[in-house]
Amino acid sequence: MAIVFVLVAVLVLGAFGALHWYAWRRLVRDTTRGPGLARRVGTGVFIAGPVLLFAAFAAERGGAPFWLQQTLGWPGFMWLALALYLLLALLAGEVVRPLVRRLAERRAGAAVPVVAPSEVRKPEPVPAGAGEPEQVAPETVTEPSVPAAVDSVPAAADPSRRLFVSRVVGGAVAAAAVGTVGYGTYGVVRGPRIKRVTVPLAKLPRAAHGFRIAVVSDIHLGPMLGRGFAQKVVDTINSTQPDLIAVVGDLVDGSVKDLGPAAAPLADLKARHGSFFVTGNHEYFSGAEQWVEKVRDLGLTPLENDRTELPYLDLAGVNDVAGEDEGQGPDFKKALADRDTSRTVVLLAHQPVQIHDAIDYGVDLQLSGHTHGGQLWPMNYVAQAANPTLAGLERYGDTQLYVSRGAGAWGPPVRVGAPSDITVVELASRKA
Structure with missing residues (x-):
């Protein structure tokens, strides 16, 4: 296994290096005139970017000091997000590059003057009259107008034209990538938007018609999204005046020691029937037991393979599958067995893949997160292949699954094509 891991790591690093070399070649080497200051700066950026990326991963996974x-x-x-969109934009640039080149050639061709053959008068002696000086009669001689000079213009201009094309395409690529990442970052740091979904449930009593659950997942408090972001999330949830709040995992990326102050605003969550929490996979990277106790201190009720009876419905929660490595995995039997099956049951489970067990236990509605909706297009296609539902509401037999795109972001605080959300799920009784 160790050999396989090393081989995979070498292949990944090789591909990563090759992609960076390709981007450097197109954006730095091809757009600069020799080894000047611009090329040195550009090269430095393409070296520093991946070095900082690997250092950031190592610092987070290695438990480095929080300030680091x-x-x-x-x-x-x-840099990870920027490199992704530089690569995608460069691939698109390869498609338009021939068109830009042809346009440049036409423009250059129109600018070169066409030199017609010139008429030159060459003097020729003629017979002189008596006492008169010798006269010179004009004779028209046609001479070619240095065709070699005309032919040499495109050849001389060709390196400049290639530089012009590279700069036009490279500039467009850089602008597109920076603009995409900038807008995606703004979409995260401004805070999630509210999304509303109505879910009809067959067994829900008429008295519970309109019961509202604020679902928030994947807040990912960490080195980049801190207390200010948590406050935005809390304010947005409270503005919906929900009956119940469900925090369905991946609250944090770090220890209680480092992120306890960042999570403090969660104590201000307000809902008539309380706030509930289940673990996500990132809690098990961050000290799940400590975080369960922390959220309990903040006023949330952890549902660790547990169930609580509320007026008109049961609310259950299971641990994330990542807890299996620590002997704290999901236990559907403990959470859902021996209940009154005539009552509606809503299950909180971080990952959509847990829907298969939920179906077996007759769950009416499962609320999940985890996918981020893909977070960075085109990674949504990868996330869709790995999950039964990428985002939104889908039905699996008698069980419905709702997947939130999440409020925050993992890795780069950037979202493209997958806007963050806090969802208000309004339950509807078919008896109403």
Whole structure:
């Protein structure tokens, strides 16, 4: 296994290096005139970017001092997003490059003057009259107008034309990538938007018609998204005036020691029937037991393979599958067995893949997160292949599954094509 891991790591690093070399070649080497200051700066950027990225990963996974994680996190993880969209834009640039080249050639061709053959008068002696000086009669001689000079213009201009094309395409590529990442970052740091979904449930009593659950997942408090972001999430949830709040995992990326102050605003969550929490996979990277106790201190009720009876419905929660490595995996039997099956049951489970067990236990509605909706297009296609539902509401037999795109972001605080959300799920009784 160790050999396989090393081989995979070498292949990944090789591909990563090759992609960076390709981007450097197109954006730095092809757009600069020799080894000047511009090329040195551009080369430095393409070396520093991946170095900071790997350093940020190592600092986060290795438990480095929190200040160091913050220092490395922003430039390192932002480079990951920027490199992705530079590569995609460069591939698109290869398609338009021939068109730009042809346009440049036409423009250059129109600018070169066409030199017609010139008429030159060459003097020729003629017979002189008596006492008169010798006269010279004009004779028209046609001479070619240096065709070699005309032919040499395109050849001389060709390196400049190639530089012009590379700069036009490279500039467009850089602008597209920076603009995409900038807008995606703004979409995260401004805070999630509210999304509303109505879910009809067959067994829900008429008295519970309109019961509202605020679902938030994947907040990912960490070195880049801190207390200010948590406050935005809390304010947005409270503005919906929900009956119940469900925090369905991946609250944090770090220890209680480092992120306890960042999570403090969660104590201000307000809902008539309380706030509930289940673990996500990132809690098990961050000290799940400590975080369960922390959220309990903040006023949330952890549902660790547990169930609580509320007026008109049961609310259950299971641990994330990542807890299996620590002997704390999901236990559907413990959470859902021996209940009154005539009552509606809503299950909180971080990962959509847990829907298969939910079906077996007759769950009416499962609320999940985990996918981020793909977070960075085109990674949504990868996330869709790995999950039964990428985002939104889908039905699996008698069980419905709702997947939130999440409020925050993992890695780079950037979202493209997958806007963050806090979803208000309004339950509807078919008896109403």
